[in-house]
Amino acid sequence: MNYATSLPWTLESLDFSRIDIQRVRQNEELFFLLCSASFVESGSDLYTHNLVDHFAGDQELQTWLSQHWEHEELQHGRALAGYVKAVWPEFDWERGFQAFWDEYGAMCTNEQLETSRGLELAARCVVETGTASLYRALNDITDEPVLKQLTHHIKSDEVRHFKHFYQHFRLYREREGFGRYKVFRAILRRVNEIKAEDGDIALRHVFNQCYPDQKDDDTAFRRVAERAHALLRRNIPAEMTVKMLLRPLDLPPRLQKAVEKPLAKIAEKLFLN
Known part of the structure; x- marks a missing residue:
């Protein structure tokens, strides 16, 4: 199968030669956010393999993970890395990613997953909520046209992945019969x-x-x-x-509405230190 033909968008649709470099070049905070995101996204093949193993026997989910989700996530990594290299060519992306993956890749094991398949799917909803929110924020932050296009593409992908x-998750909730408390605990664990x-x-x-030269300077x-x-x-x-985070809890409409506003005020604390 030619996976490129099934992707919602392609790397070739982004014209890095049209980047208005001066709009983003001096923004170090944006550089750090984009580059760190490119590192995490570029390791999606390992995340996928762990999930495929975890859902052994569920052919439908395994097929979607390996034939769609993985390829879309890896494309996110390639696109973000390409953007970083175009705007900040002096940064050694490959060296930085290798150092990151030597540490982080060793932590990505099946033991980190929820033992319940349904609760792991609730936890995956948390991850997709975080990434959708991140790229929506990045899209709002920038006025650089190519980055605007790229972050819109990725945000849309992440929302679709969440769905x-x-x-x-709903299918497994019926099969495994767990309640809201267990779902809440799984959500909280993955947020942390x-x-x-x-x-x-x-x-x-x-x-x-x-x-x-400041590698060991935690204050810096x-x-x-x-x-x-x-x-x-x-x-x-x-x-x-908040709406995405609460979705797996399947709260009664009145309770959902009552807690959305208070939680929205502290939403940034869920994903940011």
Whole structure:
């Protein structure tokens, strides 16, 4: 099968030669966010293999993961890496990614997944919520046309991925019979993992590559990371984030409406340190 023909968009549709470099070149916070995202997305083949193993016997989900989700996620990584290389050619992306993957790849094991398949799908909804919110925020942050196009494509992909995981979550919820409390615990665990691992590790390796003389200076790293986090906090789509996070809990409409606004006020804390 030619997977490129089934992709919603292709790398070739992005014309990196049309990037208005001066609109983004001096924005270090944006560079850190884009580069760290490119690192995480570029490891999607390992995430996929772990999930395919976890859902052994579920041919429909395995096929979607390996023949669609993986290829779309890897395209995100290639597109983001290509953009970073075009705007910041002095940054050694391959070296930075290898250092990141040596650390992070070793942590991506099946043991990290929820033992319940249904609860793992709830956790996947959390991850897709985080990425959809990230790229929506990046899209709002930038006025550079090519990056605007790229982040719109990725955000749309992540929302669609969320819907697919959510559909399968509902099937497994019926099969496994777990309640809201277990779903809530699974959501909370994955939110905490995202905060503690993914973004922080990726940002740190971007920092190490940019500032090798400050590699062990945690204060200097935190200062740079906080500026990047602050940029996201100012642009995080809080309402969208909360609605997506609450979806697997399947709350009664009145309760859902009652908790959305209070949670929206603290939505940035769910994914940002």
